[in-house]
Amino acid sequence: MQVSTKFTIALHVLLAVKYFEKDNKLTSDFLSASIGSNPVIIRNIMSQLREAGIIDIKRGPGGMRITRDLKDISFLDIYKAVETNGQGELFNFHEKPNPNCPVGKRIYPVLDQSLLAVQEKFEEALQDHSLEELYERLD
Template sequence: MAISTRYSDAIHIMAFIYIYQNTKLSSENIAKSVMTSPVVVRRIMSALQKAALIKTTHGSPNPVLAKDAANITLLDIYLAVENDKPLFTVDHKTNPQCIVGSQIQGILTQHYHEVQSAALGRLERITLQDIIDEIITNYKSGKDD
C-alpha cells in the first residue's frame, strides 16, 4: 500500500503560495514545484479552501492564505487534507484462537491512539510560519535538506 503525500504536498503548496505571493500562482506553476499534476494541486487546494486556509478566485491564478501563516498550524493543514485519518491502522483479520491474534488488536489500538494524540498535539504547536522561516533560512544558507 502506497503512503499518501497529500499532507506534505498541502504544506508545500501553502508555503509556495506565501513565498511566491507576488507571482502568477497557477496550479501549473505550483505543480512544477511539487512535481505533481495540476489536477492534484487543484484537489488539494480545494480541500484547503473548504477548510478556510486559503482563498481562491475561480479563473484567477492568485490564491492567498486566508489568515496569517503564524495562525495556521500543521494540524490545521493535516485536518484539511486528511480529515483526521488515523496515522496507523490495526489489522482486524487476526486469529481469535491465537494468544497474539486475540490480544494484539486492542493493545495496538491503545498504543496507536496514544502516539496519534502525541503527534497531533505536536503538529498543533508548529505553524506554517515556522516552516516558511526554516525554508527561507535553509535556502539562504545553501542547505539542501
C-alpha cells in the same frame, strides 16, 4: 509509519502561495512547476486545503489566498486537511485478525491504548510548529 508526500506538497503549496501572492496568478500549473508534481495532484491537495478552510480559491482571475495568518496555521491543521481523509487516525488496524487465536482476538484492545498515546504525542508535536516558522526560513 510514513506520512505521504501530500503533507510536504501541501506545505510547499502554502509557502508558494504566500511567497508569490503579490506578483503571480497562483494556478495549479504555476504551483506544479515549483513543486515538480502533476497539476492534478496539486488541484486535489488545493481542494483539501480549501475544504479545511486554510485557503480560498476564486475561479478565473481571482486566484488563491491563505485565509488566516501563517502563525495560526499549524502543521497539525495541514496534516489533518490532507492526510487523514476525515478519519483522524494515524494508525489503521488490519481488518481480520483470527478470532480463534489468543493474540488475534485481543490485538485491537492491546494495541489501541498504546497507539492512541503515540498519535496524541505526534499531534502535539505537529501543533507546536506553524507555517510562519517555515516561511521565515525562506529568506
